[in-house]
Amino acid sequence: MVYRKRLDGRKIDELRPVEAKVGVVSNADGSASFRIGKTWAIAAVYGPREIFPRFLQNPKRGILRCHYSMMPFSGSGERIRPGSNRRAQEISLVIQKSLEPVVDLSAFPNAVVDIFVELPQTDAGTRCAAISAASMALAVAGIPMKDLVSSVAVGKVDDKVVVDLDYMEEHIEEFNPESAAASVADIPVAMIHNTKEVTLLQMDGKVSKEDLIYALELAKKGIEQVYATQVKALKAYFPSE
Numbered sequence: 001m002v003y004r005k006r007l008d009g010r011k012i013d014e015l016r017p018v019e020a021k022v023g024v025v026s027n028a029d030g031s032a033s034f035r036i037g038k039t040w041a042i043a044a045v046y047g048p049r050e051i052f053p054r055f056l057q058n059p060k061r062g063i064l065r066c067h068y069s070m071m072p073f074s075g076s077g078e079r080i081r082p083g084s085n086r087r088a089q090e091i092s093l094v095i096q097k098s099l100e101p102v103v104d105l106s107a108f109p110n111a112v113v114d115i116f117v118e119l120p121q122t123d124a125g126t127r128c129a130a131i132s133a134a135s136m137a138l139a140v141a142g143i144p145m146k147d148l149v150s151s152v153a154v155g156k157v158d159d160k161v162v163v164d165l166d167y168m169e170e171h172i173e174e175f176n177p178e179s180a181a182a183s184v185a186d187i188p189v190a191m192i193h194n195t196k197e198v199t200l201l202q203m204d205g206k207v208s209k210e211d212l213i214y215a216l217e218l219a220k221k222g223i224e225q226v227y228a229t230q231v232k233a234l235k236a237y238f239p240s241e
Helices: 086-102 126-140 209-237
Strands: 018-022 030-036 039-050 063-070 111-121 149-157 160-163 184-192 198-201
Touching: 018 126, 018 209, 030 126, 030 209, 039 126, 063 086, 063 126, 086 111, 086 126, 086 149, 086 184, 086 198, 111 126, 126 149, 126 184, 126 209, 149 209, 160 209, 184 209
Parallel strands: 063 111
Antiparallel strands: 018 030, 030 039, 039 111, 149 160, 149 184, 184 198
């Protein structure tokens, strides 16, 4: 099949509108809101604080722990069942592993830093929005970090490699009759800004080696836009004297 035009009119390398704000949860040590299109993630950081039960403690360094959840009526598809589930646990671990390379908790032995991410509204790209929000929230909390982590999804819809798929593109056979036999690949990517180190690379679907290389180039460009939005929000919260 041929994907002639993106369903929302965007160019193949164009993100949905992006906005970010920090300091949005008053009782958290650090917090941030990140929106990309209709996907909205709110992250709150608590800690460092003593971890319980004690057998989880690490005497050499603190640990990072993430908790991801989508609100029951946040999804573009079916109603989300409240409470923990396998998908939420998987994404919680994905967020944790994406952020650990930039976080230094060596000064906080036997402690934990908890990140709670809630999604009030979703339209694809939830784990990417969660990572971008959590990275900003850690910075506001004053957790030692060597850089920010920024994230965006890329993928392939029919024959087109595109950046920042939305729900309609992920389920294109429902929204575009011409693509009844469409193939879709979704590739979430997270990256450290200065070193360009990839901290997350997942793929749901199949793409060729050439398309994957091109998708990663699109991801780098999209991540630069996400990073610029993160920095702008942090500078607005911490104005220079």
